[in-house]
Amino acid sequence: MTPSTETPKLTKNQTLVYKALKSAEEPLSAYSILDQLRDDGFRAPLQVYRALDKLIEFGLIHRLESINSFVACRHPDCGTHEMVAFAICESCNRVIEITDDAMASNLASLARDNGFSVSRSTIELRGLCDACRVH
Amino acid sequence: MTPSTETPKLTKNQTLVYKALKSAEEPLSAYSILDQLRDDGFRAPLQVYRALDKLIEFGLIHRLESINSFVACRHPDCGTHEMVAFAICESCNRVIEITDDAMASNLASLARDNGFSVSRSTIELRGLCDACRVH
DNA sequence: CTCCAAAACGTTATGTTATTACATCCGTTG
DNA sequence: CAACGGATGTAATAACATAACGTTTTGGAG
Ligand SMILES: [Zn+2]
Ligand SMILES: [Zn+2]
Ligand SMILES: [Zn+2]
Ligand SMILES: [Zn+2]
Numbered sequence: 001m002t003p004s005t006e007t008p009k010l011t012k013n014q015t016l017v018y019k020a021l022k023s024a025e026e027p028l029s030a031y032s033i034l035d036q037l038r039d040d041g042f043r044a045p046l047q048v049y050r051a052l053d054k055l056i057e058f059g060l061i062h063r064l065e066s067i068n069s070f071v072a073c074r075h076p077d078c079g080t081h082e083m084v085a086f087a088i089c090e091s092c093n094r095v096i097e098i099t100d101d102a103m104a105s106n107l108a109s110l111a112r113d114n115g116f117s118v119s120r121s122t123i124e125l126r127g128l129c130d131a132c133r134v135h
Numbered sequence: 136m137t138p139s140t141e142t143p144k145l146t147k148n149q150t151l152v153y154k155a156l157k158s159a160e161e162p163l164s165a166y167s168i169l170d171q172l173r174d175d176g177f178r179a180p181l182q183v184y185r186a187l188d189k190l191i192e193f194g195l196i197h198r199l200e201s202i203n204s205f206v207a208c209r210h211p212d213c214g215t216h217e218m219v220a221f222a223i224c225e226s227c228n229r230v231i232e233i234t235d236d237a238m239a240s241n242l243a244s245l246a247r248d249n250g251f252s253v254s255r256s257t258i259e260l261r262g263l264c265d266a267c268r269v270h
Numbered sequence: 271c272t273c274c275a276a277a278a279c280g281t282t283a284t285g286t287t288a289t290t291a292c293a294t295c296c297g298t299t300g
Numbered sequence: 301c302a303a304c305g306g307a308t309g310t311a312a313t314a315a316c317a318t319a320a321c322g323t324t325t326t327g328g329a330g
Binding site: 029030031045046049068 | 286287288289290
């Protein structure tokens, strides 16, 4: 959740995985990334998972828990927000990143009212984007 | 997300799985439930997954996406709320269910502002419960 | 009660997602 | 050069989830 502030000098594998995610319209699973990168020499899941871990650490990509997939960050300043919500369209699979400081502080204080101190959050909304809703 | 309104007359397998979850302090994975129920005749994952699906449909249990586990509902009236947030303690693993109509409508309208229409939500907060925070 | 259809169940096999373990490579530093 | 840490390659395995198929149970309709 809290991305590192270091300059992300990416390695070869990290670059390949990041490019795959950046050029995808939808979130990708680790294994579909692996399939895409066979020609680039990827042979095993671990090559993908290791790169994914680093990219998440750098704040360049996000993991979507509810669909076991990964997406490139397209939000201007994710790093400056405590919580990010992801709206995942069930028709076109595209993802919208939503940040809102009021929402974040409301949710955190709601948790605190319930005797809980939040360190990281998973907020994933499923439904339809406007483009898909009008058919 | 929208639980059925039918009277949940549980079958034998559903009852066993539900009891396992109700008597657990923490969320359980499908396979740990399977292990617990070996002596009751459970032999295959599908017996567990089928029961879990029905129990979710009845609104008796919840699935926690971020930890691939399941927990018995302990909220008085989950069924009357659109969204439920789960606070999962990273120390004791206990789960607190949180509902708040203002939070739900804020999140839904925030999504709406971002061109998205929510049908169901996954809100999972990680951190420490008060009991664990004081050591 | 008998028959039927839907739901639940049992079992095997398979598909999908993620990690452990260990050896090797490679660039930086001293 | 030697030592070190980070990154990589590879194989094996663990953990999570579903497909496919046949049988059994259950709850009405007649
Ligand atoms: Zn982002
Ligand atoms: Zn869409
Ligand atoms: Zn509940
Ligand atoms: Zn705790």
